[in-house]
Amino acid sequence: MSIINEILVYSPKVEIIYKDSVIIKLSKKQAEEGGDRKFFNQYWQPFAWAATLGFKNDRRVPLEGKTDSDIFKYSVIYNQAPNILKALIVMAIGKFEEDENIEFQLKKLKDPNIIVNIINEYSNGGFEIINRKLKDDPDYFYEHNKFIGDLIE
8 A cells, every 4th residue: 555545544733723813714624615705615624734835834833732633634635635635645755764774765765644743733833934924914814815925925
């Protein structure tokens, strides 16, 4: 079985504070129609965006607060945007320690827990960045260009 298939059964862990202040604030419920000023259609999308920001800004933050691991499964990302999940996995693998020997790195490549944990911690770092911007300006992300600008800067 491939590492991707093994990861599909996992659910990301998200600190409750970020579930409430970012995921729910910026996305519609999974099957909800409409939605006022919400950029994302699914809960997995702000998670993937936060992880991408965390990787881009090299912001890895261990999960220390109370978490929710029942928001969605990685299979939801894969079913709707497989390349996004693959990119998150590749970014996580890119964060393996350079000074580790090759045998240990190969062992880590086969362990979905390690890869999922890395993604979770970088998404946590991304959520910190997003949450800080929302505290400074609660309407910051109601301009859709802000999402792209944050990735480009």
